[in-house]
Amino acid sequence: MTIRIRRYRAGDRKAVIAAFRSNVPDHFPASEESWLRSCLDEPDGPLFVVVDNGEVVGFGGYELSxxxxxGTLVFGLVRADRHGTGIGRMLLNYRLIHMAGRKLRPRYVTVDTHAHTAGFFRRCGFVEIARWPGGYRSGRERVDLRFELTDAAVAALRQGTHARNGR
Known part of the structure; x- marks a missing residue:
């Protein structure tokens, strides 16, 4: 595996949408594809792809207030056949470190996600701050989580040691 993360380019669009669709309906409702398309067309922050041997296998970005x-994480998905390989954690850590290097460095990073994926974020050091039954228009439960982007957290992310044991 030769995995790298780089900025999203317009030529990645088809592969990103295919990666999203590979996660429908288990991880995303099909109705969120229109939001993905608008995010790709008019991003409010940097977007990244994970590339393995020239093939896009993950996507995500963030926005800064x-x-x-x-900071707010935007999407964050790995092609379904690559779940459990560490790519999701790699992409998450990359985005957190990238945010930490920005002039408008956030103190906190938030994400909203479905209940079945909230555990991933908790294992990566996020703390649950709200839970909304039926919080998404699709009817799915929404879970809001927050990560404190301290210097110590960033150092741990760079060393690859952050939250391996739940935090």
Missing amino acids: EFYHL
């Missing part, structure tokens, strides 16, 4: 010390 100009008014709050807050």
Whole structure:
């Protein structure tokens, strides 16, 4: 495996959408594809792809608030046949470290996700801050989580040691 993460390019669009569709309906409802397409067309922050031997196998980005010390993760998906390989954690850590290097470095990073994927974020050091039954228009439960982007957390991310044991 030769895995690398780079900025999303327009030529990646078809592969990103295919990776998304590989996760429907288990991890995303099909109705979220329109949001993905609008995110690709008009991003509010940097977007990245995970490439393995020239093939896009993951996608995600983030947004930074100009008014709050807050970053928000946008998407974050791995092609279904590559789940459990560490690619999701790699992409998450990359985005957190990238945010830490920005002029508008956030103090906290938030993510909203479905209940069945919230455990991944908890294992990566996020803390659950809210749970909304039926919080998504699709009817799925929404879980909001937060990560404190301290210098110590960033150092641990760079060393690959952050949250291996739950935090």
